[in-house]
Amino acid sequence: MRKRGLLVGISLACVTLAACSESDNYGESAELTEADATTEAAPEAMFEEGEEIAEQASTAPDTAALETRPDIPITLPRMAYTYDYGFQLDAAEIAPLQERHADMCEAAGPYVCQIVSQSHSGNVEDGYASGRLELAVVADQAREFGGRLGAAATTVGGEQVTAGITGEDLTGNMVDTEARLRSRIALRDRMMEVLRTRQGSVEEIVEAERQVARINEEIDQARAWLEEMRGRVAFTRVNIDYSTASAPASSFLDPVTSALASIGGILGYLLAAFIVLASIAVPVGGAIWGVKRLLKRFDPPVEAEA
Structure with a gap:
């Protein structure tokens, strides 16, 4: 009995030692696995860090060059622009459209748009008329204002036939x-x-x-x-021309009517010329007549022949 109990105790001790050795081996293997993972991750991190350093090194000279480059003063061009627009529309619509464009300018305010000149000519009954409007528009809004002018002309049946931009460098x-x-x-x-x-x-x-x-x-x-x-430079000149599609065709009686209308003027010019000539001829003629009378008075008498 004592021998069996001793054998059982020795067996239990062996089993315990084996279990402890296996746990130690597992711990060591786990530590080795973590160490291997750390060792494998380290080169990747070092590689990535090396790439970042290389990129910084490659970009560093350019950045340094830009930072050390001296400031060069740049003078922007100072341009004085002129916008030209031409619209064709019915003669009866020219004056209203011209007034509408002028009202648009005044509504924008004097710091944005100012009217420089405005003119209108022609007879609506003859079917021909023309006009011109000159504006001064602040430079950064000139193109947008030109688009609004075209839109207003389209609403009354007008057609934009010309458009141009010219600039003068005043730098x-x-x-x-x-x-x-x-x-x-x-x-x-x-x-x-x-x-x-x-x-x-x-x-x-x-x-x-x-x-x-x-x-x-x-x-x-x-x-x-x-x-x-x-x-x-601050204000752009905007020139707007208005005209009908074509001048009216002249009829057969137009030259006759024009000649009859000019008769009065022709007679007036003839009468004015006669008055001028008379004002010159009378004094000159009187002076010549007086000189001749004096010469005759002082001339010696002619002796009669025997």
């Missing part, structure tokens, strides 16, 4: 004028400093005053030119 003139203005102002300031300090002789002070007056005139003139060019 050079404006830059030169600004530079000249700055130099004149600097010179004027130096002359004023001489006058304030009263350094120099009387002749030099008088000459400085003359120079200041002349420079002030140049400054005022340059400022006026500059403001005029700035206004042309």
Whole structure:
């Protein structure tokens, strides 16, 4: 009995040791598996990190070049534009459409659109009329305003037959004028400093005053030119022409009617010419007659022949 109990205890101990060894082996294998996974993931992470570093290295020179590049002043073109539109429509619709376009301009306000000139000619009864409207529209809204003009003409049966855009580059003139203005102002300031300090002789002070007056005139003139060019750039000129499709055909009696109507004018010109000639001929003729009378009075008498 004692031998059987001893054998059972030894068996249980062996089973326990085997179980412990298996658990240790499982733990070690799990640790190895995690370590292998970490080892396998490490090269991938290092590869990705290397690609990022390479990309940063490739883009770094360009970025650095852009950051270190000196700022170059860029002068945008200063253009003065002119828009030309032409509409054909019935003679009776020209004046209303012209007034409608003018009302559109006034409704936009003086800071957006201003009427420069407006004219209308022709007789509706003859079937022929024409007109012209000149506007000044703020530059950034000129094209949109031109589209609205065409839409308004379409509503009354008008047709847009011409459209054009021309521009004048005022950049050079404006830059030169600004530079000249700055130099004149600097010179004027130096002359004023001489006058304030009263350094120099009387002749030099008088000459400085003359120079200041002349420079002030140049400054005022340059400022006026500059403001005029700035206004042309800020506001675009929009020219609108209105006309009928064609001029009316002349009839057979039109030349006769025109000749009869001009008879009065012709007679008036003839009478005016006669008056002018008479005003010249009478004094001249009187002077000639008087000279002849005097010559006859002082001439010696002619002796009669024996």
